Amino acid sequence: MRRAFDLGITHFDLANNYGPPPGSAEEAFGRLLAGDLRPYRDELVISTKAGYVMWAGPYGDWGSRKYLVASLDQSLRRMGLDYVDIFYHHRPDPATPLEETMGALDHAVRSGKALYAGISNYPADETRAAAAILQRLGTPCVIHQPKYSMLNRWIEGGLLRALEEEGIGCIPFSPLAQGLLTDRYLGGIPPDSRAGKPYGFLRADQVTATMLRVVERLGAHATARGQTLAQMALAWVLRHPQVTSALIGASRASQVEDAVGTLRCLSFTTEELARLDEILVGAEIGERS
Secondary structure, eight states: OHHHHHTTOOEEEOOTTOTTTTTHHHHHHHHHIIIIIGGGGGGOEEEEEEOSOOSSSTTSSTTOHHHHHHHHHHHHHHHTOSOEEEEEEOSOOTTSOHHHHHHHHHHHHHTTSEEEEEEESOOHHHHHHHHHHHHHHTOOEEEEEOBOBTTBOGGGGTHHHHHHHHTOEEOOBOTTGGGTTTTTTTTSOOTTSSTTSSSSSOOGGGSOHHHHHHHHHHHHHHHHHTSOHHHHHHHHHHTSTTBOOOOOOOSSHHHHHHHHGGGGOOOOOHHHHHHHHHHHTTOOOOOOO
């Protein structure tokens, strides 16, 4: 966190269930904020989310007003904050009326506990519906956080267009496909990697020989561009005008430094993009969330 801030990164993204165990990421962030970055609070954009299971019972998951309001209060206590800059609903809830969920985001902003409202993992049609409700309430949806990378391109099927038309920014998560779009797995699955752990979105069975051949070809193209594979993967996500920023989940300062190096080369030629599409045919993995 300190290295990221020194390099000019001021957006730190949390969620109530980030861990393990749930809540521990917010607690760790709160300790670092209190011990170091507190004087710079007004320069930071701190976001958190609620929408996945956080505690047992009917009001500890999904998108009810009771869950979202209670969860935000708990998140603020864990981080030692009076407000967050962005409060997201983390995923669509098929059992709760969208009006109730968006009403809870509106309440969070009007109560002063969040400055802006956002959504995450919503498909294009529900994004439009959520944006319309929030617009009527007077609390516009300013940002959408979808999963997006070279290996998971679902947002190209209509969500990017919806965001552009609705005037909503896009901050993709997992742009490095949980580390697959780095050199992390080229020699096998390290025991301390995401695929080597019993939790997380990247499973060991997804790190196939076919996938690694694709990653090797992408790496060769990145080298020809004068970049690391991670830098090229980030630049590829950032090429869209709708994309405001991209979230990385670094575990060491050197990874942050490498990511920031992406800014030295963000453009692609039409021929490059076509070549990358050829490499990526059949390589897509993962679901929307």
